[in-house]
Amino acid sequence: MTNIIFSSIRNSLNNAVKNPGHPFRYFTLATISNDGSPRMRTVVLRSIDDQLNLFFYTDKRSKKVKHIEQQDSIGLLFMDLEKNIQISMQASALVIYDEKVLNAIWQQIPEKSRKDYTSHLPPGTKITDPENVNYIEGQHFFTAIKLVPQRIEYLQLKKNNHIRVIFNKENDEWSGHFLVP
Ligand SMILES: Cc1cc2nc3c(=O)[nH]c(=O)nc-3n(C[C@H](O)[C@H](O)[C@H](O)COP(=O)(O)O)c2cc1C
Numbered sequence: 457m458t459n460i461i462f463s464s465i466r467n468s469l470n471n472a473v474k475n476p477g478h479p480f481r482y483f484t485l486a487t488i489s490n491d492g493s494p495r496m497r498t499v500v501l502r503s504i505d506d507q508l509n510l511f512f513y514t515d516k517r518s519k520k521v522k523h524i525e526q527q528d529s530i531g532l533l534f535m536d537l538e539k540n541i542q543i544s545m546q547a548s549a550l551v552i553y554d555e556k557v558l559n560a561i562w563q564q565i566p567e568k569s570r571k572d573y574t575s576h577l578p579p580g581t582k583i584t585d586p587e588n589v590n591y592i593e594g595q596h597f598f599t600a601i602k603l604v605p606q607r608i609e610y611l612q613l614k615k616n617n618h619i620r621v622i623f624n625k626e627n628d629e630w631s632g633h634f635l636v637p
Contacts, residue, residue, distance in 0.1 A: 458621050458632030461610055465543060465623075468536075469504050479536040480543075485512070486531035487523035487549075494531075495523065502600070507628070509604050513561070516551070516599040517578035524549040524601065532603060540613040547605040562598055573598035611637065 472480035486496045497520065499512040510532070514521060524530065532545040552558060562570070574597065576590040583589065608623040608630075618637035623630050 458623070458634065461619070461621050462623060462630060462632055465608065465610060466504075466508060469501065469508075469510070469534075472501050473503055479538065480534045484531075484533040485520065486533070487520050488527045488529065489519070489523055490526055495519065507604075508630075509602055510547075511600055511602055513565075513573075513598065513600050515573050515575070515579050515597045517597050519580055521551055521599065521601070524551055530603065532605075542611045544609045545603075545605045546607040547603040550602040550604065552600045552602060558599060561600055562596070565598075570596065570598075609635075613637075 468478070468480055472478035475481065481501055482498050483501060484496050485499050486494050489495045499514070501510060502513055503511045505511075528548045528550065530547055530549045532543075532547060534543040534545075535541070571591055574591045574593070574595065576592050577583070578597075606625050610619070610621045610623070612619045620635040620637040621632050622635055623632045
């Protein structure tokens with residue numbers, strides 16, 4: 457029975473990659489900052505592989521990349537308000553440095569979206585005027601991050617019986633157990 461829920465999670469995440477309107481298209485990514493405090497932000501789910509590893513894109517100078525380089529344990533949170541489903545994951549994050557891989561992804565990124573990874577000053581730098589951000593041509597700071605889930609918690613709130621399931625990965629096999637909601 458938990459297998460069906462696991463498949464539905466996989467299907468929903470795959471659909472979110474293809475469909476920009478899907479509620480799981482955007483998720484909250486939590487990292488641990490250098491002083492040990494949690495930091496959260498929204499990112500876009502870009503792809504998912506057969507092992508359920510998830511990928512998003514970012515600027516390699518961003519704080520989240522610095523956090524991940526120091527501490528690769530991260531949290532992810534997906535929410536579907538229509539179906540009352542919450543999926544939270546514990547994962548390890550890997551910054552992709554392989555230029556060949558990054559270049560292959562970069563070639564697929566539409567021209568207008570590439571700008572996001574080319575600001576002259578690093579993301580998070582204080583500025584006086586948001587209209588006055590300079591972008592570099594012919595250079596970019598694009599990178600992709602791979603998220604490798606270890607633990608997935610699923611919760612669906614329903615009128616009568618809520619459903620809560622924990623999935624753990626051991627030796628590349630996922631096993632699920634129902635929990636008291
Ligand atoms: C709808 C939405 C989608 C976003 N998607 C991404 C994304 O895919 N990658 C990214 O690096 N930042 C994305 N951001 C910006 C981040 O939430 C964050 O503000 C920024 O990356 C700086 O984060 P950091 O300083 O913690 O690294 C998005 C923001 C919003 C509002």
